[in-house]
Amino acid sequence: MSGETIEVWGTTPKVLESAGTGFASGSLVPASNTYDKIVDGGGYPDGQFILAATFNTAPVENSLISLYVREYAMDGSGVRTDAPETTRPGRQIGSFQVNDRTASQPMILTVNDLPAKADYYLHNNGTGQAVAAGWKLTVVPRSYKSA
Amino acid sequence: MATLTGAELLAAQLAALSTLVDRPLTDVEVATLTALLDVRNDVATAALLSIGRARLVSRTITARGVRGALPIPDAARFLKLLSDTASAEAVPAWLDAVLTLQDVPESDHGAYLDTFACAHEWLQQAAGLDLGDRTTRAGLDLIAASNPDKFGVSVATLKAMAEVADPIPFDQVSRALNEAQGLMTL
Numbered sequence: 001m002s003g004e005t006i007e008v009w010g011t012t013p014k015v016l017e018s019a020g021t022g023f024a025s026g027s028l029v030p031a032s033n034t035y036d037k038i039v040d041g042g043g044y045p046d047g048q049f050i051l052a053a054t055f056n057t058a059p060v061e062n063s064l065i066s067l068y069v070r071e072y073a074m075d076g077s078g079v080r081t082d083a084p085e086t087t088r089p090g091r092q093i094g095s096f097q098v099n100d101r102t103a104s105q106p107m108i109l110t111v112n113d114l115p116a117k118a119d120y121y122l123h124n125n126g127t128g129q130a131v132a133a134g135w136k137l138t139v140v141p142r143s144y145k146s147a
Numbered sequence: 148m149a150t151l152t153g154a155e156l157l158a159a160q161l162a163a164l165s166t167l168v169d170r171p172l173t174d175v176e177v178a179t180l181t182a183l184l185d186v187r188n189d190v191a192t193a194a195l196l197s198i199g200r201a202r203l204v205s206r207t208i209t210a211r212g213v214r215g216a217l218p219i220p221d222a223a224r225f226l227k228l229l230s231d232t233a234s235a236e237a238v239p240a241w242l243d244a245v246l247t248l249q250d251v252p253e254s255d256h257g258a259y260l261d262t263f264a265c266a267h268e269w270l271q272q273a274a275g276l277d278l279g280d281r282t283t284r285a286g287l288d289l290i291a292a293s294n295p296d297k298f299g300v301s302v303a304t305l306k307a308m309a310e311v312a313d314p315i316p317f318d319q320v321s322r323a324l325n326e327a328q329g330l331m332t333l
Binding site: 022023024025026027029056057084085086089123125126128129 | 186187188189190191193317318321322324325328330331332333
């Protein structure tokens with residue numbers, strides 16, 4: 001076969017946070033680094049987010065850690081939307097499902113058509129437990145090409 | 148919000164939890180909560196604060212229901228007291244005594260007698276007497292206070308029939324604690 005559309009993955013994952021601070025149930029925290037789809041992702045439109053996190057006490061089974069974006073304007077000005085607020089958290093682009101265990105768990109979320117450039121935030125969405133300090137968030141670019 | 152010291156944060160969180168449950172926290176609770184708050188175990192915090200919490204629901208009962216809910220001698224004693232009170236032409240001595248103990252003006256005692264007569268009447272009707280009604284419960288408390296040994300357990304049993312567990316959802320705990328800490332919360 002040839003000419004069909006196949007997936008292609010970036011070979012250089014971008015680390016958005018290497019060792020995040022702990023964050024309590026219900027709270028929202030930023031990842032340290034911006035993700036630029038052109039600069040960091042080679043123009044690949046999609047991305048697979050990999051979150052490695054631990055809990056000191058087992059969280060609520062099947063609760064969520066949700067991913068929010070704070071987007072940049074692409075007009076060269078460098079401006080971005082205001083920082084998320086309690087009453088205006090920004091745009092949620094997906095959620096990681098949480099397992100009820102304390103050992104480090106990899107959580108994976110693939111998102112189509114990411115913002116061109118954005119900062120990323122995690123919302124501890126009803127796990128009932130604090131995410132321990134040291135969590136890591138990485139994104140792997142994804143695109144398509146003809147075989 | 149300025150950064151809080153550890154002690155300030157703990158105090159703010161305990162105050163927030165006290166507000167949430169609408170009562171002062173006990174020393175035992177504070178000791179346990181201090182450890183739970185340190186790791187932000189909101190599920191366990193909510194479970195601890197939910198112990199013994201109950202809310203009232205409407206729960207009607209008839210005389211037949213009273214006889215089903217209480218042991219035979221207790222039901223008979225309870226219903227006889229109500230029956231005798233309802234048919235009394237003057238405020239009976241037991242009611243006078245307990246109302247006087249509670250500083251109810253003597254001029255109001257007759258109104259209480261009237262209330263007991265209504266309660267007795269409603270117990271005989273199919274619609275029954277609502278054990279979740281606050282006036283009903285106040286009347287039951289008067290009966291228990293008149294002779295705790297004789298009526299205390301019966302009254303507690305009847306009142307419990309209109310109480311259901313009222314646990315605090317842990318997300319309410321999370322929100323209260325995050326706001327106390329100044330964290331962005333959704």
